[in-house]
Amino acid sequence: QQPVQSPQAVILREGEDAVINCSSSKALYSVHWYRQKHGEAPVFLMILLKGGEQKGHDKISASFNEKKQQSSLYLTASQLSYSGTYFCGTSPNTGNQFYFGTGTSLTVIP
Amino acid sequence: DGGITQSPKYLFRKEGQNVTLSCEQNLNHDAMYWYRQDPGQGLRLIYYSQIVNDFQKGDIAEGYSVSREKKESFPLTVTSAQKNPTAFYLCASSNSDSGGEKLFFGSGTQLSVL
Numbered sequence: 001q002q003p004v005q006s007p008q009a010v011i012l013r014e015g016e017d018a019v020i021n022c023s024s025s026k027a028l029y030s031v032h033w034y035r036q037k038h039g040e041a042p043v044f045l046m047i048l049l050k051g052g053e054q055k056g057h058d059k060i061s062a063s064f065n066e067k068k069q070q071s072s073l074y075l076t077a078s079q080l081s082y083s084g085t086y087f088c089g090t091s092p093n094t095g096n097q098f099y100f101g102t103g104t105s106l107t108v109i110p
Numbered sequence: 111d112g113g114i115t116q117s118p119k120y121l122f123r124k125e126g127q128n129v130t131l132s133c134e135q136n137l138n139h140d141a142m143y144w145y146r147q148d149p150g151q152g153l154r155l156i157y158y159s160q161i162v163n164d165f166q167k168g169d170i171a172e173g174y175s176v177s178r179e180k181k182e183s184f185p186l187t188v189t190s191a192q193k194n195p196t197a198f199y200l201c202a203s204s205n206s207d208s209g210g211e212k213l214f215f216g217s218g219t220q221l222s223v224l
Binding site: 002005032034039040041042043044047087089097098099100101102103 | 143145150151152153154155158166168198200211212213214215216217218220
C-alpha cells in the first residue's frame with residue numbers, strides 16, 4: 001500500500017520550479033506532505049482531504065486528484081531552504097494508518 | 111512547549127540484546143506511531159496505537175514490541191529477533207484516529223549494531 005513518488009531526486013537552481021508526484025494503487029481518503037532535513041524529524045507541510053482540493057503555503061502548493069489516486073506537490077521559485085527529502089503520506093480511509101512514499105530528494109543550489 | 115521527545119538520540123545494540131527506545135508526548139494526543147527509516151526508503155510503519163492499552167501491528171512488526179500503558183508514552187523494544195535493526199527510528203503522534211490529522215514527529219533515534 002506504499003505510495004509511489006516521482007522523481008526520486010531532483011536538483012534545482014534557486015528560483016526554479018519543481019513538481020513532485022505521489023500515486024497510490026488504492027483509493028485515498030487523505031494525502032499528507034512532509035519535508036525532512038537530514039537526521040531530523042519530518043515537518044508537516046499540508047494535508048489534502050478532498051478530491052480536487054488544492055492548497056498553498058507561500059510558494060509551495062499541492063493538489064489531490066481523487067479519481068487518479070494521486071497528488072502533486074508544486075514548489076515555485078525555489079529557495080535554498082527548500083532542500084530536503086519530501087514524503088507523501090496517504091491514508092486509505094478515516095483510520096490513522098498512514099503509508100509513506102519512498103521520498104524525493106530535492107537539492108536547491110545557488 | 112508541547113511536543114514529542116525521543117531518547118536516546120543514538121543507541122548501540124549488542125548481538126542478542128533487547129533495547130528499548132523511549133517516546134513521550136505532552137500534546138494530549140490519542141494516537142501514537144513508530145516508524146522505521148532506512149537510507150533510500152520511506153518511513154515504514156512498525157506499530158501504532160489509537161488508545162491506551164491497545165495497539166496494532168504495522169507492516170514490519172516482526173522483531174519489535176510495544177506497550178501503551180499511559181497516554182503520553184509509547185516505548186518500542188527492539189528484540190534480539192530483529193536481525194537487521196540498524197535504522198533511524200521515528201515516533202509520531204496525532205490528535206485523533208482520523209486520517210485528516212497531521213502527524214507530529216520526534217527527532218528520532220539512530221540505532222546501530224555493535
